[in-house]
Amino acid sequence: MSSIELIDTSVRDGNQSLWGATGLDTGMMLQIAPVMDRVGFGAIDFTTSTHMAVAVRFKQENPWERIRLMRETTPNTPLSFLTTGMRFISWEAASHEVMSLAFQLLVNAGIRRFAIMDPMNSIDAMLTMADLTRKAGGETNVAALTFTLSPMHDDAHFATCTAKLAKSGKFDRIYLKDPGGLLTPERATTLIPALKMVMGKTPLEVHSHCTIGLAQFSYLEAATHGAQSLHTATRALANGTSQPPADMVARNLRDMGHGVDIDDAALAEMDNYFSALAVSEGLPPGQPQEFDRSYFRHQMPGGMMGTLKRQLAETKRLHLLPQVLEEAEQVRADLGYPIMVTPFSQVVATVAALNVINGERYKTLPDEVVRYVLGRFGAPTMPLDANLEDRIRSSKRAKELDDEPHMASIDELRRKLGKDLSDEEFLLRAVMPADQVDAMLATGDARRTYDPSHKPVKSLISRMAARDDLHSVEINKPGFKLEMLRT
Template sequence: MTRIQLVDVSLRDGNQSLWGAVGLKTPHVLQIAPVMDRVGFRALDFTSSTHMGVSVRTHREDPWERIRRTHAAMPNTPLQFIGTGFRFISWERQHPDVMQLIYDRLVVNGLSRFVVLDPMHDMDAVRATAAAIRKAGGSEIIAALTYTVSEVHDDAFYARLAAEMTACPDIDRVYIKDPAGLLTPDRARTLIPGITAALDGTPLELHSHCTLGLSPLTYPAAPALGVEVLQVACGALSNGTSLPDAERTVANVREHGHEVEVDDRLLAVVAEYFRRLARAESLPFGTPQEYDASFLRHQVAGGVMTTMRRQLAELGLEHRFGDVMEEVGVVRAELGYPIMVTPFPQMVCSQALYNVIDGERYRNVSDQVIRYVLGSFGRPTVPVDPDVRDRILGRRRAQELAEEPSPPTPEELRARFGRHLPDEELLLRATMPAEQVHAMLAAGPSPASYNPERQPIDRLLRELADRPPIAELSVGSDEFALTVRSRGQGAPHGG
């Protein structure tokens, strides 16, 4: 029997996978935080720079305030931040001293657990980021083994990485991050034992999405193979392209003879809260996915594929979709097998689209692909095909991008935006449009509570307030009727 712990990802990855990172607001989180604090989760996957930018841009909410208030509401459960170590909110590379300032402020505001996710598995970059987080005071640092399927990503590849990670003094834990949900139970039986042997006692966690319907089958087998922590989601924020449902995972793992120390009653309360919230806000529920074998070949997520179909339709080239998908696999190999997590699917697919539409491969290349080949996103797992590299870097635009100035230091940012600004506001202004930050500050603090059952009537009242004055309003059902008239139209009455 193995004792298994859970990390809940509902607030960050579930929200991002199913609701485009825009579904949850600060009051939604604060309402359920005290309950989540008592479930028994090892930690909560809480935020990322993407989520922090969305809270400003979409909800006019201060992401630093959300961190502080949530930490105060659930002081017993570590809150996790996931990042690449080279950017914050925007995709522009940040100066190392700015990244150090970011980690300093994240820790001060209430985050203690950090995932280092380098999509290229550049171990020099991983070690540098882990050291910066430790210097900032991060108490638990987890390195990501990002899983994919390719000619080079075999079991030995991941075992070698795991050995390097466990040798790093600033890495406390390792997790298998399977963003596309590609890990099958059969592959897990060879992959995980090799990784655990290389880790030599360093704890291993598993994070696998449900995109192909495989992870609910892989999770129950994982504890016997050496996994100590499973990452899950709750209620409406589970399944689909999110992670396995927490309640079902607990039941299945226990059926396999393992122990999961969570409060089942409170776990059910959390799951039901997210179901009620989804219904009140008209947000989609994650549903179990059917297996699609072609996904193992192209690894293009549904959202990116939908965008590509729309672009082809707008050009009258719907019939070339199959050609583009074939080209995706070729481009990915030529670029050194980047793992298909943002922003790399967008880069690979856009280049494949250009190659098919233009009739000449790499005649048009986006700035992002040029930056990728220049190394702005890290060192590729295997070198870029030499002919492709020469073709991309031999153009004038590549020379211009190579000569871009170094990113500004914290001191240069303070000189530009004002030395009086708190560091938290400075970091937002340095990475976001000024008008969005102004709107966030003008909106003031977020409400402290949220009741899903009140939302229909609150929405009705807001919509009525936006309309011209009315003389009479009637609300009714089979059991209730209420009519309200403006002054001069008779007294309000109901029945």
């Protein structure tokens, strides 16, 4: 039996899948980072451009500073950045010079590993990004080939793509990415050997989700058939629509005779911290999922499922979720079976939700759908519904978007935004609303520490400060004294 490496996904995919990507801030990550560094993970799946945007928009925190601080506290474990195609934060495809700048800034901040994914599994696009990340100084390139189900995505298709990636010489590892948790144990017994046969000595990683309860079983089959690395999360951020829990995966692998070289005590400390954080912040820990065969039809990935639930809840429409998921199956087919991964899972989910809310199919079409049909994200996997394609292409909005310029060059953007900006601020302003970047800068430095046990005291103080009838408060307990006076 072989030794199996674990890649941690807690702060990126676990946070996104279970807590809508907004559950953790910089201080929460930094507090546990030294412990994570001791566990012995092969890498930490740390961020994407989408998560960087969330840091700015929802936390008013500098995402570049977050990477730097995390890098300082995890010197032994590479931080990984997942690409979502030739785009950075913006939905629009970016120029090579914009992507080159983004990758260079990520390397400068502390990203050592790039998981290179294209939402259409475009091999050419992945090879281009690999050249750009390597030129920027990235230490490890991992080709992230996205698993999906459609009439064309059989084992031979994935093996052909894998062979091209492995033979290019541009990737150090290959990573089978299963965002919907659709890889069954039975499929793993045929697909993993098919990939290994064409990969040579290139290591294979497997990343799946527990969305319908299959990932833990599929992981064991993947390891048996040659996968060297598995993506897992800490207890509170595992299960549900996230990855399998690291401690249980390690236990099962060892029971089968595999080696798993991690510090179990450090992993337990990490589990305890995030479990306490979840309780303190009122965040729901992941729970084991029941098998739901409908996922094989709509294929909504774990991260998008968490975001979709949050967005429907915010508009008091969470009860519509079953209808939206059912509608997503039809939308995906009409759009030519796009792979359900960023940004296409967002496109499909948004259109499905609008169809259900409006009570009419395709009454409202976001610009991203029009751009998709116009080919701005690449060529669709399969033909689109002819009537829908004709309707969109002949629309007034399609003509307007077809005539719009693509993202401006760096020189044009600098003339527009200001030549005195730092590269980091410039890039954020180039792809995000100015008021969100302004709010981030006005907020100042993010907190560097976090203690879950302090949350009840802070909540109590906040509630007391809001009361007009209290003029003074004194709290005394052994080793602690707090006095508050209204002035």
